[in-house]
Amino acid sequence: MATLITNAQVWQQTQLVKTNLLIEQGKIKAIDPQLTAATTRADQVIDAANHFVSPGLVDVHVHLREPGQTAKETIATGTAAAAHGGFTTVGAMPNVDPVPDTPERVAAMVAANRTKAKVHVAQYASITTGRAGDQLIDFAAVKQAGAFAVSNDGSGVQTANTMYQAMVGAAKAGLPLAAHVEDDSLYQGGVMNAGPVAEQLGLPGINNVSEAAQVARDVMLAEASGVHYHVCHVSTAESVRVVRDAKRAGINVTCEVSPHHLLLTDEDITMDNPMLKMNPPLRSPRDRAALIAGLLDGTIDFIATDHAPHTDAEKAGSMRTAAFGITGIETAFATMYTALVKTRLISLGQLINLMSTKPAELFGLTAAGHLAVGEAADLAIIDLDHQYQIQAADMLSKGHNSPFIGWSVYGDVLMTLVDGQVAYRKDQAK
Structure with missing residues (x-):
C-alpha cells in the first residue's frame, strides 16, 4: 500500500520547506514537491495542510x-x-x-x-x-x-x-x-x-x-x-x-x-x-x-x-x-x-x-530519529500555529497527574504514523 502525504512542511538544514512524501511498505520511498497522487499511484493521500511533518x-x-x-x-x-x-x-x-x-x-x-x-x-x-x-x-x-x-x-x-x-x-x-x-x-x-x-x-x-x-x-x-x-x-x-x-x-x-x-x-x-x-x-x-x-x-x-x-x-x-x-x-x-x-x-x-x-x-536506536528516504515512515504531523489548551479529557494515558493541565500552548499533534500506519489521529482519538 502506498500513501502520499501532500503539503508537508519539513525541516531542512535551517528552515521549513514545503514538499510531499511517498510511503511504501512502511518506509519513506521519496521526498519531493513534485510527487502527485497520479504519478505515484498512491492508495491514499493525506493532506498535511501546510503543517509541520516531524520525524x-x-x-x-x-x-x-x-x-x-x-x-x-x-x-x-x-x-x-x-x-x-x-x-x-x-x-x-x-x-x-x-x-x-x-x-x-x-x-x-x-x-x-x-x-x-x-x-x-x-x-x-x-x-x-x-x-x-x-x-x-x-x-x-x-x-x-x-x-x-x-x-x-x-x-x-x-x-x-x-x-x-x-x-x-x-x-x-x-x-x-x-x-x-x-x-x-x-x-x-x-x-x-x-x-x-x-x-x-x-x-x-x-x-x-x-x-x-x-x-x-x-x-x-x-x-x-x-x-x-x-x-x-x-x-x-x-x-x-x-x-x-x-x-x-x-x-x-x-x-x-x-x-x-x-x-x-x-x-x-x-x-x-x-x-x-x-x-x-x-x-x-x-x-x-x-x-x-x-x-x-x-x-x-x-x-x-x-x-x-x-x-x-x-x-x-x-x-x-x-x-x-x-x-x-x-x-x-x-x-x-x-x-x-x-x-x-x-x-x-x-x-x-x-x-x-x-x-x-x-542509545543505538538506528531505525528511529530520522525523516529520510529509505528510513521507517515514523512521523508526526503537528500544527505549530494555533494555540490550544491542554485538557485532561484529551489525554489517552490512564494518568492525568500533570501540572500542565490548563496551560495554553502551541504544537498540537494532529496525526502520528508508525511504519506508515496511523497510530494516532486527532479527529478519531476518542
Missing part, C-alpha cells in the same frame, strides 16, 4: 507500568499516549512487577511490547535483581533477550562497588547504563526541593547533593569501566557542572533533562500540591537556569519525559503521602516548543534533535 519523537524514559501496575497505565494506553504526543519510539523503564531482571522476563516484556504497543518500544532490563541490593543481572543474557539498555530507575545504586561491577558488565555486553542518581543516606525522606519554599510550607526537603554526589561518584567509575553512562533526569546545577567537566575529560557520559525541570521551579509550589511532587523534585530558579544553560551548550544531550502515570487516588492528599511523578509524554512537545522555540531560545531543528535524533543516536 517521530523518541523518548527513552517512559513508565508503561505493565505488568503489575496496570491500574496506573498499560502498554496499550501508554503507547497510545505516546502517539498522541508525536512519539513513535519509547524506552520502557523496568520498575514493573515482576522486574525484567532475567533473560526470560526481558523476552516476555519484549514480546508483550511487540503485540500490545501502538509505537515502537525499546525495553530496559534492571541493573540488579529486583532493582534492589547488590546482586547483578546477567548483562549479556538480557541483551540477547532484547534489552537495549539497563537501569534501576526509581532507585539509585547505593554501593560503589556494585555500580562499578555493573558498569564493567554493561560495557562488556555493549549496553548503556542509565542511572537514577540518588544517595539514600542523603535523601532523608524529602518530598520536595530543600530550601526556603520547603521551610515555608513545612515540608521535608531533598537537597541537591543527594543527586550530585552520585553523579560525581559514577562518572569516575564510568571512566574506569569504559561504559556508556547516562544520567537520568538531571535536576541540579551541581550535576550539570559534574557532567560538563566529565565530558571535557573525555568520559563517555550523557544525560537527559525532563520538560518539567526546564519549565518549573520550587517557587511554583505555593501550597501542599501533590501534582508538583516528582523525583527528582522541582529545584530552585538557579538550578533551572543551569539546566537551560546546559541544554544550550550541549552538556545536556536531550530531553526525556520521565512519563510517570499514577491513579487519582495515589496523587491525592498531601505531598507527604502522595506518589512521586507526573505524566509528560502527551504534553512534552507542545510545552517545549512553546517555551523554547516560540521564544527563539532554540530553533525548531534543534528541538527535533533534542527530542528525536539525539536520543535515538546515543
Whole structure:
C-alpha cells in the first residue's frame, strides 16, 4: 500500500520547506514537491495542510507500568499516549512487577511490547535483581533477550562497588547504563526541593547533593569501566557542572533533562500540591537556569519525559503521602516548543534533535530519529500555529497527574504514523 502525504512542511538544514512524501511498505520511498497522487499511484493521500511533518519523537524514559501496575497505565494506553504526543519510539523503564531482571522476563516484556504497543518500544532490563541490593543481572543474557539498555530507575545504586561491577558488565555486553542518581543516606525522606519554599510550607526537603554526589561518584567509575553512562533526569546545577567537566575529560557520559525541570521551579509550589511532587523534585530558579544553560551548550544531550502515570487516588492528599511523578509524554512537545522555540531560545531543528535524533543516536536506536528516504515512515504531523489548551479529557494515558493541565500552548499533534500506519489521529482519538 502506498500513501502520499501532500503539503508537508519539513525541516531542512535551517528552515521549513514545503514538499510531499511517498510511503511504501512502511518506509519513506521519496521526498519531493513534485510527487502527485497520479504519478505515484498512491492508495491514499493525506493532506498535511501546510503543517509541520516531524520525524517521530523518541523518548527513552517512559513508565508503561505493565505488568503489575496496570491500574496506573498499560502498554496499550501508554503507547497510545505516546502517539498522541508525536512519539513513535519509547524506552520502557523496568520498575514493573515482576522486574525484567532475567533473560526470560526481558523476552516476555519484549514480546508483550511487540503485540500490545501502538509505537515502537525499546525495553530496559534492571541493573540488579529486583532493582534492589547488590546482586547483578546477567548483562549479556538480557541483551540477547532484547534489552537495549539497563537501569534501576526509581532507585539509585547505593554501593560503589556494585555500580562499578555493573558498569564493567554493561560495557562488556555493549549496553548503556542509565542511572537514577540518588544517595539514600542523603535523601532523608524529602518530598520536595530543600530550601526556603520547603521551610515555608513545612515540608521535608531533598537537597541537591543527594543527586550530585552520585553523579560525581559514577562518572569516575564510568571512566574506569569504559561504559556508556547516562544520567537520568538531571535536576541540579551541581550535576550539570559534574557532567560538563566529565565530558571535557573525555568520559563517555550523557544525560537527559525532563520538560518539567526546564519549565518549573520550587517557587511554583505555593501550597501542599501533590501534582508538583516528582523525583527528582522541582529545584530552585538557579538550578533551572543551569539546566537551560546546559541544554544550550550541549552538556545536556536531550530531553526525556520521565512519563510517570499514577491513579487519582495515589496523587491525592498531601505531598507527604502522595506518589512521586507526573505524566509528560502527551504534553512534552507542545510545552517545549512553546517555551523554547516560540521564544527563539532554540530553533525548531534543534528541538527535533533534542527530542528525536539525539536520543535515538546515543542509545543505538538506528531505525528511529530520522525523516529520510529509505528510513521507517515514523512521523508526526503537528500544527505549530494555533494555540490550544491542554485538557485532561484529551489525554489517552490512564494518568492525568500533570501540572500542565490548563496551560495554553502551541504544537498540537494532529496525526502520528508508525511504519506508515496511523497510530494516532486527532479527529478519531476518542
